[in-house]
Amino acid sequence: MKKFLTVTALFTMAVILTSCGAFVGSPVVGTIYTDVKYPVAVTSNSNATKVGSSKLTSILGIIATGDASIDQAAKNAGITKIHHVDAHSTNILGIVANYEIFVYGE
Numbered sequence: 001m002k003k004f005l006t007v008t009a010l011f012t013m014a015v016i017l018t019s020c021g022a023f024v025g026s027p028v029v030g031t032i033y034t035d036v037k038y039p040v041a042v043t044s045n046s047n048a049t050k051v052g053s054s055k056l057t058s059i060l061g062i063i064a065t066g067d068a069s070i071d072q073a074a075k076n077a078g079i080t081k082i083h084h085v086d087a088h089s090t091n092i093l094g095i096v097a098n099y100e101i102f103v104y105g106e
Helices: 002-020 070-077
Strands: 033-042 050-059 063-066 082-092 096-105
Touching (some): 050 070, 070 096
Antiparallel strands (some): 050 063, 082 096
């Protein structure tokens, strides 16, 4: 019984700590590892000759830094007309998590 309680407690702690590094908005979050790409927005503009990105990072779900805004990604590439926006997020055991926005346009 004691072994069962120990395993249950460790599993519960792993699930709780892993969720700290997960980002809201990601369509899928893995408990141990996440590496997903997904669409965010699309406009009626037809040309996508440039791509810009912006990123943020979280460590242990305690410290998070960066600017993953669409505006910053567009500014980084000099985009004035946005065609579409994609996102990419990774998470390893809730220890290190990254969220990156990619803006395509002209």
